[in-house]
Amino acid sequence: MSGHGSDLHDAPVAPQHPTLEELTERKARTRQRVAANNETITVSMGPQHPSMHGVYQAVVDLDGEIIVRTRPGIGNLHRGVEKLAENLTYHQVIPLTDRLDYVSSFAMNHGYCEAVEKLMGVEVPVRARYIRTIAHELIRLSNHILWLGVHIMDFGAQTFFLICFRDREYILDLFEMACGARLTHSYARIGGVSKDLPDGWVGKCRAVADFLPKRLAEYERLITVNRIFLKRARNVGIFTAEDCNQWRITGPALRAAGVARDLRKDEPYAAYDEVDFEVAVEYDADVYARFLVRIKEMYESCKIIRQCLDNLPDGPFLAADAAHVLPLKKNVMRDSAAMVQDFVHVFRGPQVPKGEVYRSIEVPKGEMGVYIVSDGGPKPQRLRLSTPSFYHGQAIPAMFEGEMLSDSVGIFGSVDIVLGDCDR
Amino acid sequence: MTDLIFLVVKGVLWVVVAVGMVPFIIYFERKFAGFFQSRVGPTYAGPFGALQSFGDMAKLLSKEDLIPDWADKPVFRIAPYILFVPAFVTMALIPFGPMGVSIFGHKVDLVIANFDAGAIMFLALGSIAVYGIVFAGWASNNHWSLLGSLRSGAQMVSYEISMGLALVGLFIMAGSVSFVGIVDAQAGNFWNWNFIPQIVGFAIFFVASIAELNRAPFDLAEAEQELVAGHMTEYTGMRWGIFMFGEYVNMVVVSAVIATLFFGGWRPPFEALEFIPGFIWLVGKVLFFVFMYMWIRWTLPRYRYNQLMDIGWKVFLPLALANLVVTALIVSVV
Amino acid sequence: MGLKSVIKKATFFEIFQGMSVTGGYFLKDKVTVEYPKEKIIPQPRFRGMHALLTDPESGRLNCCGCRLCETICPSNCITIETSEQSNHKSIDVFDIDLARCIFCGFCEEVCPCAAIVMTSVYELATYDKSDFYLTKERLVANQANAHKELYRR
Numbered sequence: 049m050s051g052h053g054s055d056l057h058d059a060p061v062a063p064q065h066p067t068l069e070e071l072t073e074r075k076a077r078t079r080q081r082v083a084a085n086n087e088t089i090t091v092s093m094g095p096q097h098p099s100m101h102g103v104y105q106a107v108v109d110l111d112g113e114i115i116v117r118t119r120p121g122i123g124n125l126h127r128g129v130e131k132l133a134e135n136l137t138y139h140q141v142i143p144l145t146d147r148l149d150y151v152s153s154f155a156m157n158h159g160y161c162e163a164v165e166k167l168m169g170v171e172v173p174v175r176a177r178y179i180r181t182i183a184h185e186l187i188r189l190s191n192h193i194l195w196l197g198v199h200i201m202d203f204g205a206q207t208f209f210l211i212c213f214r215d216r217e218y219i220l221d222l223f224e225m226a227c228g229a230r231l232t233h234s235y236a237r238i239g240g241v242s243k244d245l246p247d248g249w250v251g252k253c254r255a256v257a258d259f260l261p262k263r264l265a266e267y268e269r270l271i272t273v274n275r276i277f278l279k280r281a282r283n284v285g286i287f288t289a290e291d292c293n294q295w296r297i298t299g300p301a302l303r304a305a306g307v308a309r310d311l312r313k314d315e316p317y318a319a320y321d322e323v324d325f326e327v328a329v330e331y332d333a334d335v336y337a338r339f340l341v342r343i344k345e346m347y348e349s350c351k352i353i354r355q356c357l358d359n360l361p362d363g364p365f366l367a368a369d370a371a372h373v374l375p376l377k378k379n380v381m382r383d384s385a386a387m388v389q390d391f392v393h394v395f396r397g398p399q400v401p402k403g404e405v406y407r408s409i410e411v412p413k414g415e416m417g418v419y420i421v422s423d424g425g426p427k428p429q430r431l432r433l434s435t436p437s438f439y440h441g442q443a444i445p446a447m448f449e450g451e452m453l454s455d456s457v458g459i460f461g462s463v464d465i466v467l468g469d470c471d472r
Numbered sequence: 473m474t475d476l477i478f479l480v481v482k483g484v485l486w487v488v489v490a491v492g493m494v495p496f497i498i499y500f501e502r503k504f505a506g507f508f509q510s511r512v513g514p515t516y517a518g519p520f521g522a523l524q525s526f527g528d529m530a531k532l533l534s535k536e537d538l539i540p541d542w543a544d545k546p547v548f549r550i551a552p553y554i555l556f557v558p559a560f561v562t563m564a565l566i567p568f569g570p571m572g573v574s575i576f577g578h579k580v581d582l583v584i585a586n587f588d589a590g591a592i593m594f595l596a597l598g599s600i601a602v603y604g605i606v607f608a609g610w611a612s613n614n615h616w617s618l619l620g621s622l623r624s625g626a627q628m629v630s631y632e633i634s635m636g637l638a639l640v641g642l643f644i645m646a647g648s649v650s651f652v653g654i655v656d657a658q659a660g661n662f663w664n665w666n667f668i669p670q671i672v673g674f675a676i677f678f679v680a681s682i683a684e685l686n687r688a689p690f691d692l693a694e695a696e697q698e699l700v701a702g703h704m705t706e707y708t709g710m711r712w713g714i715f716m717f718g719e720y721v722n723m724v725v726v727s728a729v730i731a732t733l734f735f736g737g738w739r740p741p742f743e744a745l746e747f748i749p750g751f752i753w754l755v756g757k758v759l760f761f762v763f764m765y766m767w768i769r770w771t772l773p774r775y776r777y778n779q780l781m782d783i784g785w786k787v788f789l790p791l792a793l794a795n796l797v798v799t800a801l802i803v804s805v806v
Numbered sequence: 807m808g809l810k811s812v813i814k815k816a817t818f819f820e821i822f823q824g825m826s827v828t829g830g831y832f833l834k835d836k837v838t839v840e841y842p843k844e845k846i847i848p849q850p851r852f853r854g855m856h857a858l859l860t861d862p863e864s865g866r867l868n869c870c871g872c873r874l875c876e877t878i879c880p881s882n883c884i885t886i887e888t889s890e891q892s893n894h895k896s897i898d899v900f901d902i903d904l905a906r907c908i909f910c911g912f913c914e915e916v917c918p919c920a921a922i923v924m925t926s927v928y929e930l931a932t933y934d935k936s937d938f939y940l941t942k943e944r945l946v947a948n949q950a951n952a953h954k955e956l957y958r959r
Contacts, residue, residue: 113778140880143910204688204774207828210509214837221849227911228851228924234910242915243851270824275815276689276773380918387918394878394916454692454776508828511838771828772821 065306065331071288078286078450081114088116093456095124101198101460102467104441106448113452118445122438125471133431137397138164138238139374141431146232148435149469152191154183154223155411157236160433162317163407163418164238168372168400174319175363176240181319182253182356183226183235185349189260190219191412192342192349199339199461200271203280208271215263218256225249237374238398239367250357257353264346272343281336285447285459288333295443299414299436300345301463304330304337311410323355335462371399397426413437413464437469474578482584486563489755494720495525501720501766508770528713535709540613543706548611552711555604556718558597559725565590566728567652568738569750582738582750583652590651591643594729595636598684601722602628605703608715612706620702623777624686630784631683631690637792638676641799642666642733651729655737662741667734672795674734676788681726683784685719688769692777723765724758731757848926850953853911855927856902856940857948859920867946869921871895875913881906884913900945904930904938925951 066074088109095103105121129148133141145160146153158180165172172180197212220230225246227235235241271277287297289305302309310327312320328344330337367373370389379386402424408417414436421430440463447459499514499522506513514521539548569582587593602625609621643649645666646657658665667674683690704715731737735757738750775783814820839846848854859868871888883906887899914924925948932938940948 136880140878140912143880143908143912146910200773204691205770205772207505207509207770207831210511211831214510217837224849224852226851228849228853229909229911232908232910234912242911246851266827269820270771270827271773273820274772274824275820276775279779280773280776374916377915380916381920390874390916390918391872394874452776452778504832506838507832507836510831510834510836512836512840515840767825767829767832768821771825 066333068288068290068306071286071305071333072290074283075286075288075291081450082111082116087111095121101465102470104444104460104465104467104470106444106456106460108448108453108456110453113454115448115451115453115456118448120441120444122441122467122470125467127472129472130431130433133428135427137393137426138400138428139393139398141428142236143232143234145433146234147468148433148472149191149411149413149416149437149466150231151194151466152187152412153231154187154233154235155191155409156416157234158184158318159407159409159411159416160418161236161238162409163405163420166407167403167405167420167422168238168398170239170367170369170372172240172318173364173367174361176365176367177319178356178360179241179245179365180236181323182353182360183223183233183241184318185352185356186219186222186253186256187233188412189346189349190216192346193219195342195461195464196267196339199458199464200277202457202461203277205271208267212267215260218259222249222253222256225252237366239369239373240365242366244365250360253353254357257350257357261347261350264343264350268343272340278336280455280458281334281339281462282332283334284455285335285451285462286333287443287447291443291446295446296439297414297443297463298439299410299412299464300328300338300341301414301440303328304341305333306331311408311415315408317409319356320352322359323352325352325355335458338462373398400424400426408434411436413466413469414440433472435469435472437465437467438472440465441470478575478578478580479584482580482582483564486568486584487560490560490563490721490724493724494717495529496522497720497724497762498525498528498716500762504763504766505770508767529710532710532713537711538706538708540706542613544611544613547607548706549711551604551607551611552707552714552718553604554607555601555715556721558600559718559721562594562597562725562729565593565651566725566732566737566754567655568754570738571652586652587650589649591639591649591654591729591733594651595632595639598632598635599629602632604718608707609703612703614706617703617705620705623692624703627690627692627777627780627784628684628686630781631680631788634784634788634792635677635680635684637789637796638673638680639733640792641673641795642670644796644799644803645669651732651737654733655739658736658739661743662736665734665736665739670734670795670799672791673799674730676792676795677734678730680784680788681730682765682768683780685723685726685765687723687765689772689774690780691769692774692780723762727758727761727765728754730761848928850926850956852926852928853909853914853924855904855925855930855948855951856907856913856945857923857925857952858900858942858945859923859949859952859954860946866894867897867921868919869897869900870919871897872918874916874918875922878912878916879907880910880912881908883907897942900942902940902945904940905935923949923952923956925949926953927951 088111090107090109092105092107094105103124105124107119107121108115109117129144132144136144142157142160145156148156193212193216197209200208223233223235224230226249227233227243287301287305289302289307292302292305292307298309306329308327308329313327325348328341328348330340366376374393375386375389380390400422402422404419404421406417406419408415416436417434419432419434420428423429444460444463447463448456451459502524503513503521514524517523517527539545564584565587567583571581572579573582574580605621605628606625609617612618642654646654648654648657654666704712707715731754738754740746740748740753860866861868871886873886876884876886883903885899885901886897888895888897911924913922927948
């Protein structure tokens with residue numbers, strides 16, 4: 049944990065990392081609280097509830113304070129994104145992906161575009177790859193800062209929520225400068241990004257990337273070693289690597305269980321193979337470990353952004369592939385070939401080979417996979433989005449078993465579910 | 473006869489001050505909540521938003537007064553008042569100036585009731601306030617209200633024990649149980665005040681009082697995320713307003729008690745500043761502690777209920793007892 | 807558990823540390839922008855309400871009636887009707903249904919004539935739902951808010 053500029057980690061850490069057996073045993077002790085043949089009362093937490101992140105319904109059977117069984121209810125935010133995509137061309141699907149995980153919408157755009165580019169065989173130019181990396185890390189920061197605020201607010205410290213939103217404004221302002229929107233970016237395009245970075249953006253982004261680690265250090269002073277938070281977050285909601293494996297949990301929750309799986313390192317895309325960063329791993333697999341993993345990821349994101357800004361190459365921000373990529377606006381107004389390309393892509397769509405593709409990337413919440421089946425036409429025949437919150441929402445009953453009701457809110461928050469991502 | 477007149481004047485003055493302070497303390501709570509969160513608080517109602525509480529009161533008065541059908545109506549109605557009337561009684565015990573001051577030629581004791589066992593009375597009244605919460609939860613005929621109120625009541629009772637024991641060391645040192653006597657024992661400058669020798673007692677009393685007032689980090693019974701609003705769930709409009717009012721009056725009064733017991737009450741920090749009336753010093757100290765309560769509330773997350781009870785019984789109670797034993801030893805030896 | 811951590815625990819050290827952070831925020835500048843009195847000016851590329859640009863000299867709409875915007879719109883919120891005149895296409899109807907619009911900016915991106923642009927107008931709340939149906943006249947009138955320097959040919 050060194051190198052953050054804060055030496056506050058006097059938090060008691062076991063000298064050796066807990067093994068899988070130890071963690072399984074701790075989890076079993078929690079599960080033992082659920083005695084057989086107990087009388088339970090049923091409480092429906094949600095779908096609208098002051099704490100549940102989004103319209104997730106958890107119908108819990110309670111034995112006193114202990115949760116015996118949970119029946120999740122999802123689908124309240126289902127908008128049929130995958131079906132809608134079958135009637136839209138590949139370009140038009142991009143704003144739909146914005147609204148999946150609306151907290152980190154560029155990441156969704158990016159994931160979708162990576163899959164489509166793999167299907168079409170489009171090569172993204174270097175500058176565009178760097179811009180995508182910077183934007184993705186910015187949105188990772190935005191997502192984690194928002195998650196942090198909401199999570200700590202679930203534990204009662206409302207101040208944190210507001211100061212996190214204050215700090216998120218800097219990132220949203222950067223996105224507004226680049227693409228025109230603060231939340232639903234639609235910044236990625238097939239073959240690159242929609243607009244080049246405006247003048248002064250690099251300077252402002254660098255200022256943000258230099259300033260945010262100091263803010264993170266302040267957050268750490270405020271909460272990381274706070275005894276109340278430690279009491280509420282340690283040994284709560286243990287979800288071992290084996291559990292994660294069984295329930296398809298990816299992302300920070302998996303890394304908090306000791307598994308160093310990060311698609312940015314394992315299957316690099318965009319410019320991630322050209323930057324140097326560490327994968328944040330913790331071994332305690334509890335709420336506190338997931339918190340620490342995300343804090344470390346935020347520091348690493350700032351590092352990645354700084355490296356990308358230092359090495360940002362010049363060049364085109366969109367591939368010059370007439371069959372697959374939209375033309376540059378300035379060419380459309382001057383060059384008749386570009387105008388024809390514009391008309392073809394709008395009225396018909398890109399040329400897509402027949403076949404299917406699966407591509408997954410590491411979005412802030414976990415691993416997002418996009419599976420596209422193409423029949424050769426300009427609209428996808430089937431678009432399947434394998435979003436992390438869906439699987440995490442599925443695992444909530446397993447995480448809640450044996451835990452106390454007061455802890456359930458914290459555990460739910462630590463897993464970081466957004467219903468747009470879960471329900472699509 | 474003049475004694476009676478002065479008594480009435482003192483009583484009315486104190487009530488007016490306490491009741492008049494509460495809307496502004498609520499306003500300050502919201503304003504300071506904003507400041508701690510890097511934002512401005514209310515700014516719209518009146519200059520700097522100072523009339524916000526009055527706007528809120530007007531809003532609450534205009535709301536429908538719902539009493540649930542199956543609720544225990546008389547108990548439901550009386551519960552909010554049981555919460556804050558004890559606070560007013562405690563106020564009568566707190567001295568706001570030296571005894572025997574002469575005003576217009578008459579000797580006046582600047583305290584409404586110079587009760588010999590003032591601090592014990594305060595602890596007893598605090599216990600009565602618990603009834604208000606328990607009655608509210610019971611009378612609401614709502615499962616969750618009842619649970620919330622019982623939790624809240626249990627929490628308050630557990631921390632009252634530590635509060636009381638933390639004070640015994642103080643009583644031994646000061647040799648008196650009345651507020652007037654304890655303030656007199658702190659004569660001198662601020663290093664004569666009781667918080668220095670009784671620092672452990674002060675810490676226990678302060679933290680236990682946060683639990684007593686149901687404020688963060690000990691406010692699980694009212695936490696939105698858990699049980700909607702606990703014992704106050706079924707209360708609408710101005711009845712809920714009375715609960716809120718009662719909580720803030722309790723906060724003001726407990727701050728006054730802390731100021732009196734540990735920080736010299738109406739005495740100034742330096743003897744040279746005695747020309748400023750004691751009342752001003754007392755109000756200043758009360759506002760300081762109210763600010764500390766707010767600062768703590770807006771910084772810390774909250775404890776889970778069983779952790780809260782654990783701390784009350786397993787940490788504070790032994791500490792208070794240890795404080796008592798050590799103080800008794802030192803006083804008897806020295 | 808060393809002596810240092812025992813002392814830190816007993817004296818509530820990290821709680822005071824946390825309180826110093828919020829105390830700092832208490833004294834520093836507040837970030838609130840008091841909305842009706844102060845307004846944030848969005849960035850030039852902000853995707854707000856649409857505008858139809860006209861040629862400054864002739865006063866004719868830049869729009870050539872190609873219907874690229876109507877077709878690319880993922881929500882089908884643009885309605886265009888044109889009729890042939892002697893030497894140009896006249897745009898009879900150009901309506902945008904803001905209640906359907908998702909403000910993605912695709913219409914602006916594909917337009918070959920720099921006709922439809924998105925301005926920085928974000929104050930769209932209204933009591934009357936018909937205000938959400940932008941007719942050609944309202945779109946043309948909104949060009950006063952457009953950042954025309956972004957759209958020079």
